Amino acid sequence: MRRLVKRMSRKAGLAPGTLIHVGEKKVEKVRISLFDYDESSFEEKEVVHIEECFPFKDKPTVTWINIDGLHQSEIIEKIGKHFDLHPLILEDILNTGQRPKIEDFENYIFVVLKMIYFDGETEETRIEHVSLILGGNFVISFQERVGDVFNPIRERLRKGKGRIRKAGADYLTYTLIDAIVDSYYSILERVGEKVESLEDVVVANPTPTSLQTIHNLKREMIFLRRSVWPLREVISGLGRGESSLVQEATGIYLRDVYDHTIQVIDTIETFRDMLSGMHDTYLSSISNRMNEIMKVLTIFAAIFIPLTFIAGIYGMNFSYMPELGWHWGYFAVWGVILIVGISMLLYFRRKRWL
Amino acid sequence: MRRLVKRMSRKAGLAPGTLIHVGEKKVEKVRISLFDYDESSFEEKEVVHIEECFPFKDKPTVTWINIDGLHQSEIIEKIGKHFDLHPLILEDILNTGQRPKIEDFENYIFVVLKMIYFDGETEETRIEHVSLILGGNFVISFQERVGDVFNPIRERLRKGKGRIRKAGADYLTYTLIDAIVDSYYSILERVGEKVESLEDVVVANPTPTSLQTIHNLKREMIFLRRSVWPLREVISGLGRGESSLVQEATGIYLRDVYDHTIQVIDTIETFRDMLSGMHDTYLSSISNRMNEIMKVLTIFAAIFIPLTFIAGIYGMNFSYMPELGWHWGYFAVWGVILIVGISMLLYFRRKRWL
Amino acid sequence: MRRLVKRMSRKAGLAPGTLIHVGEKKVEKVRISLFDYDESSFEEKEVVHIEECFPFKDKPTVTWINIDGLHQSEIIEKIGKHFDLHPLILEDILNTGQRPKIEDFENYIFVVLKMIYFDGETEETRIEHVSLILGGNFVISFQERVGDVFNPIRERLRKGKGRIRKAGADYLTYTLIDAIVDSYYSILERVGEKVESLEDVVVANPTPTSLQTIHNLKREMIFLRRSVWPLREVISGLGRGESSLVQEATGIYLRDVYDHTIQVIDTIETFRDMLSGMHDTYLSSISNRMNEIMKVLTIFAAIFIPLTFIAGIYGMNFSYMPELGWHWGYFAVWGVILIVGISMLLYFRRKRWL
Amino acid sequence: MRRLVKRMSRKAGLAPGTLIHVGEKKVEKVRISLFDYDESSFEEKEVVHIEECFPFKDKPTVTWINIDGLHQSEIIEKIGKHFDLHPLILEDILNTGQRPKIEDFENYIFVVLKMIYFDGETEETRIEHVSLILGGNFVISFQERVGDVFNPIRERLRKGKGRIRKAGADYLTYTLIDAIVDSYYSILERVGEKVESLEDVVVANPTPTSLQTIHNLKREMIFLRRSVWPLREVISGLGRGESSLVQEATGIYLRDVYDHTIQVIDTIETFRDMLSGMHDTYLSSISNRMNEIMKVLTIFAAIFIPLTFIAGIYGMNFSYMPELGWHWGYFAVWGVILIVGISMLLYFRRKRWL
Amino acid sequence: MRRLVKRMSRKAGLAPGTLIHVGEKKVEKVRISLFDYDESSFEEKEVVHIEECFPFKDKPTVTWINIDGLHQSEIIEKIGKHFDLHPLILEDILNTGQRPKIEDFENYIFVVLKMIYFDGETEETRIEHVSLILGGNFVISFQERVGDVFNPIRERLRKGKGRIRKAGADYLTYTLIDAIVDSYYSILERVGEKVESLEDVVVANPTPTSLQTIHNLKREMIFLRRSVWPLREVISGLGRGESSLVQEATGIYLRDVYDHTIQVIDTIETFRDMLSGMHDTYLSSISNRMNEIMKVLTIFAAIFIPLTFIAGIYGMNFSYMPELGWHWGYFAVWGVILIVGISMLLYFRRKRWL
DSSP: OHHHHHHHHHHTTSOTTOOOOBSOOOOSSOEEEEEEEOSSOEEEEEESSGGGGGGGGGSSSEEEEEEEOOOOHHHHHHHHHHHTOOHHHHHHHHBTTOOSEEEEOSSOEEEEEEEEEEETTTTEEEEEEEEEEEOSSEEEEEESSOOSTTHHHHHHHHHTOTTTTTSOHHHHHHHHHHHHHHHHHHHHHHHHHHHHHHHHHHHHOOOHHHHHHHHHHHHHHHHHHHHHHHHHHHHHHHHTOOSTTSOGGGHHHHHHHHHHHHHHHHHHHHHHHHHHHHHHHHHHHHHHHHHHHHHHHHHHHHHHHHHHHHHHHTTOOOSOOHHHHSTTHHHHHHHHHHHHHHHHHHHHHHTTOO | OHHHHHHHHHHTTSOTTOOOOBSOOOOSSOEEEEEEEOSSOEEEEEESSGGGGGGGGGSSSEEEEEEEOOOOHHHHHHHHHHHTOOHHHHHHHHBTTOOSEEEEOSSOEEEEEEEEEEETTTTEEEEEEEEEEEOSSEEEEEESSOOSTTHHHHHHHHHTOTTTTTSOHHHHHHHHHHHHHHHHHHHHHHHHHHHHHHHHHHHHOOOHHHHHHHHHHHHHHHHHHHHHHHHHHHHHHHHTOOSTTSOGGGHHHHHHHHHHHHHHHHHHHHHHHHHHHHHHHHHHHHHHHHHHHHHHHHHHHHHHHHHHHHHHHTTOOOSOOHHHHSTTHHHHHHHHHHHHHHHHHHHHHHTTOO | OHHHHHHHHHHTTSOTTOOOOBSOOOOSSOEEEEEEEOSSOEEEEEESSGGGGGGGGGSSSEEEEEEEOOOOHHHHHHHHHHHTOOHHHHHHHHBTTOOSEEEEOSSOEEEEEEEEEEETTTTEEEEEEEEEEEOSSEEEEEESSOOSTTHHHHHHHHHTOTTTTTSOHHHHHHHHHHHHHHHHHHHHHHHHHHHHHHHHHHHHOOOHHHHHHHHHHHHHHHHHHHHHHHHHHHHHHHHTOOSTTSOHHHHHHHHHHHHHHHHHHHHHHHHHHHHHHHHHHHHHHHHHHHHHHHHHHHHHHHHHHHHHHHHHHTTOOOSOOHHHHSTTHHHHHHHHHHHHHHHHHHHHHHTTOO | OHHHHHHHHHHTTSOTTOOOOBSOOOOSSOEEEEEEEOSSOEEEEEESSGGGGGGGGGSSSEEEEEEEOOOOHHHHHHHHHHTTOOHHHHHHHHBTTOOSEEEEOSSOEEEEEEEEEEETTTTEEEEEEEEEEEOSSEEEEEESSOOSTTHHHHHHHHHTOTTTTTSOHHHHHHHHHHHHHHHHHHHHHHHHHHHHHHHHHHHHOOOHHHHHHHHHHHHHHHHHHHHHHHHHHHHHHHHTOOSTTSOGGGHHHHHHHHHHHHHHHHHHHHHHHHHHHHHHHHHHHHHHHHHHHHHHHHHHHHHHHHHHHHHHHTTOOOSOOHHHHSTTHHHHHHHHHHHHHHHHHHHHHHTTOO | OHHHHHHHHHHTTSOTTOOOOBSOOOOSSOEEEEEEEOSSOEEEEEESSGGGGGGGGGSSSEEEEEEEOOOOHHHHHHHHHHHTOOHHHHHHHHBTTOOSEEEEOSSOEEEEEEEEEEETTTTEEEEEEEEEEEOSSEEEEEESSOOSTTHHHHHHHHHTOTTTTTSOHHHHHHHHHHHHHHHHHHHHHHHHHHHHHHHHHHHHOOOHHHHHHHHHHHHHHHHHHHHHHHHHHHHHHHHTOOSTTSOGGGHHHHHHHHHHHHHHHHHHHHHHHHHHHHHHHHHHHHHHHHHHHHHHHHHHHHHHHHHHHHHHHTTOOOSOOHHHHSTTHHHHHHHHHHHHHHHHHHHHHHTTOO
8 A cells, every 4th residue: 555655656757648657567478469350360479569459449340458567568558559548547557546437439338347366385375556548449458567367268269159259349348347347256255254254253252363353454454445436436436337339238247347436335334334343352251251250359359368368367466465365266266267268259249140 | 045046047148938837836737717707797717728818808707817826837828828927027027036026017007026925844933935927807826835835815715804895806816915015924923932041041151152142033034025125116106006906995905915014124123233232232241241251260379379389389399488487377368369369250250240 | 114115025016006005003993084174164074984075076065084993994985986096096095104205196186294293101212104195186195094193184174263264175185284394393392301401411420221221312313313314305395386286375485394394303313412412421431530549549559569569578487687676666567558658649639630 | 401491392382483582591682783784884883773774774774783692582572574574584583592594485585593602711611692684775784692703794884994895795694704704714613622632631541530621621522513504505595596685795705704614514524533543542542551451460460479378388398398497498489489480581572561 | 833824814894915025034135036947958957036927928939037035925916917816816826825726728828736836844745835826838936945946847848858848838737736736746755654654653652642643644644635626627627628728648648647646546546545544543452551541450459458368367356266276277277268269370370360
């Protein structure tokens, strides 16, 4: 989060449209892949120089250019020039701190999304910046690193199964967004498992560590929510049917992915509520434990302190203490001690402390 | 809840419209029942093959097909083909994680609802996924298991009492929704009883168990709320009179069931408020109890510690301690002890600790 | 509140419009009273059979039929038939769990309100269900029991003072609503007094009972709020001037009663805020008291435990303890004890514990 | 606040428009003052009988009638008759419990405001009810008591400086509202000072009194907020330019005072946030203090209890206790005591309790 | 904050439009600088008398007049006269308590913003009042002190790089706003670092100081939020394209800076959430520590108090105590003591207190 803010300040003072990659370099080499298809034809190739993609722009087939890696701003610049994109768009593609948004130009629609994935190495949830440009017959997608979220789509394109090869660039955009939203579910599932297992721990044996975990999950929810919330507007913006680039038939699909987004938000809110409840449970169980400790202390103290006092009395060295001379005095004292002790115990039992 | 998320991730990567039942199989065999009626005629039959229902589509009478069990996706698929339903609709019918929604196509309206019932075996409130398709003269309803919520409607259809046989498919849809909303009341009643009995317990004798019950009920409220809240939009969407499939005369009935939904939400909110209040009461009574314990400890300690000190003094073995030789020394010490003890007691009484 | 939910579930499964009184029977016999008036004429009578009221419907004068007691559904049914009311309206009249609402038909407007009164016997605030039907020249009002809230209006009708006899049925409806809203003030006043007196108690001498009272008042506020909040919409719905049954001149009066409703809601919110503040004060003062107790305990323990230790030392029976033989040894120990004790006291004073 | 509610209930049951002054009588004698001016002429007089003001109504000059004191309802009644005001307006003028509102009639606009001033005698913030009636060429203002908030306006009128004499009655209304909103700043300034000085106290040396002050200020903020919040709507209602009584040129001035209102609300919210923060700080510092006390107790107890035990051991009177006979036994015990004591101290230091 | 309120009350009672500088004098001498440019020409000069700027108004080139220092109200007055500005605008320029707003006149647009900078000397975040006036071909900017936020813009103007010299006054206004919004990032970055380092401290070793820091940061967030929140409306007001002074092409740039504002608000909200979470962590860790202390106390007390009692018993001086005569009595007592002590330890271990 500090990172996020830092990135932005690095740019302060520059002219708008200046292309600087704000973010970490997540991949060694930029990978460019190209898919060109219609119902009957299909072409897929790995591209070395971005210029190889440009001829496809004028073909009537649907072209999908996918760029993994943002640190070579000259590639973005060339794409910008060839596809006639606004400089601010290019800036937003490179600015990984940009929140999800949609920007509707006449010739193309620009969409910023956040992809979420679990980094197995660092055991952290990571947020990745994804930008999509939807033109009349092309889609350009920008990712920070090589990911596998889009692989099923590639597979479907190759096999030509379903609607995907018959439909246009807008449908491809939908499938890309759908894949990203679907990827949220696996993160939520992972969080859900953690939440559930945590719940048992907090009730049974709460430790400061479990509190820390609750706080970490809570914070993760804050970040997730921040990434997903603006998606609603983005998708409903796409589906509103104001742009000629999105066909009416795609509307129902976009409404479907919109539904999924709402569901994700709903689940995040539910998790937040559950985590708050667990925090309360934790605090109550800590306070119960304190109570327990206090009870033990009080019972011990209240029973033995008077008894010790009695013993102390007969430890005094007065020359004239008649009880000391009595033959059964010692046993009488034991009697008193037992009576006092037992009546204390009964008192505490009546108070339900035992 | 974990379940809910899991289900969804199982589908990630598949083409939209792929029919996979996401959810548990809640019934052994899919049961299909058919009602066909108008004001004068009435036919009811249990159907083995879904194809037997299809001829009724073209009859002017109102047809109600009810399917209990979602795990045989081929049945759903056949219905989809015959009634010309959008693939995403079929997907939503099978996806039990789908939240309540309404989707208005020109020829039919698709409604997703959540039915809530109390599972006597596991002592848990369960949420069931119900989908309705309202066409010109037919209603198709999908449930996860054989339930008895719709039985009174079946009875009314058989007896031909009231408005139901005279009215169209839209009125039948209303009665189905009404039956589902009515079923919420019995759950809320059960919760209400628990809340009320809990209230007495929390005030009289709060235990960690009662806290746990509060938290469980709170969480149940979160889930109920999540199921009921979107219903408002669904029902107001139906009643808005934009579709030609819903007659104007049905509007007032839909407004009525809308009112009931609001009432359910209201009651849920009230329960939440009451549970929050009970949580506070619990915490305060725990803290009161701690106070009580501390008081007892302090009173015992503060009275006996000085007395024990006095006894300790005269237990010392100095060769020259004049008091020890006094004849009434021992009794004088008892006098001092009594004076100190009683003045401590008076002090604590003045502090209202006794 | 449990009652509220229970009532509703009793109806589940019945056809809509089935007339069942959901609620307790609050009055032995249904009382029907009739007022018929215009500027010059005035007639008042107690009616035994509801049919006696029906001829007044066709007279140009304003007719007010007031029914106290809802348990004889056949009366409601007859009214429904004669005045051509929708079955759902009749159902809502009998359903005391219905929240405030307005339903605008062409020939009449149906209004549900909640009257609040303090039951002196049970010392509880009770909510009563009131329904009003405003037709062209008649008003029918339904109450659960014989109340005295409408008495001043009856008096004004009899005396013919003010605008009331000159104005139409809509103005009468306004005065009835106004009387109900005015009745809220006396409840709020009672609550206000409780809140104020509680405030002094909580600051001066908080007990668990005062906490309980805070919680009860808080809950009462939740219920009041729930009854009053929808009133806003009801009254603004009436005053919006969409119905020809409400004359424009009545608009300003409805705005006035709307203002009062807002004021009631405002006051309820203020009470809630104050009660929350008092809850906080209570908790802080409990925690202050705990602090006090801890201080006393600590002071006693910290002073006497070292002293007892010193006494214990010289109570040991070692054969060679040089101090024991010293002539002034005993007094020297007293000196040490005083020095230690006084320095402890000074230490605590410096810590501001004394 | 109790007062507020009480006032209202006094009126319950009366016909709307009945003129009863609800509120305390804050001034002995009603004072009526009149200003009549245009750009060139100016007349000011103190009026004994309200009738003296009436001829000014028909003059083209702007007339400002200011009435201080509301308890003589016959004056209000006469004004109502002469200026043809709606009875409900007159009622609202007298009802000091009325919240800020605007009522737009064709011939005049009625505005209710709340003036806030600090009562030096009782050291309390008081809320005063102010009503304004803006007609074509007159403004009538009603206050509960003689105040000095409007004095600068009177001065400006006398001197004829600025825009005020050139502009119409609407501008005069604006200046009156502006003066009232400006008066809020001095109250907020006073509160701000208290908040700031409190902040230092809470951090340095929190006492239950400082908590009480926090709660009082919080409650004051609740009341202030309630008075100021509806002002927004009132002023934006005036400035919306729907009435012909408010000239377009006055719009920018009304927007300016609207800005000030927002600023006042903002400041109140900020104070509330700060007070909540201070409440948290208070609680934390109380809990820190408790911790401190516990530490002291624990250190004393944990060090001396074992030592006292050791001393107790050698105070036993067994006939055969070898250590007692040792020559250096006593000193050895001292050695053990020192070792135990010092190691306890080291242990607590390691735990950072010392 | 106190300052803020104070300033305003100083003005109470004055006619609107009276020019008084409300705020501290932050700079010795007012500095006026002028930039006049179009695509081909460029002129920059430091101005002594504001009158020197006036001839530029009628030139077709874009003129930017920047005034640093607000305490010489006669300069503002002269500008107001020459550029025909509304007196209230001039008032707002001088009133540093004014919140961000936009005021659209026909000939010019007036914008109030808040610049935020970190004062290295006092280690405080400071808020500065900035006003902009956008006319057809001029921009006038007012700052409280000489700052360096606008320096990069000056540099870009001098070098003629990018779009800035080609575009009009509206684009210049955009760059000024953009520079201000960008400056927020460096403050947020600084806060972010503090928050992050604090987080580690709170988990590892919370002290009352860290709580104080949390509270200070929380309060800072309240103030930041208050400054930034209204910016949203200001910028969207500019970009809405209702004024002819803002060209359509500038719209996308304004949307971009709007996005940044949202991002700033988002980050502030995230910080607030994180700080709340840290506050909770702090409280829990304090309460954990209390628990720890209590445990230590209880363990010591519960082990040694019974043992001391046993020792006390055999310190009694009864003449007949058989055990005292036993040869192994003393060692038997040690045995008992060890058994009791060890069983207590085992008991506490089983309770997981050790």
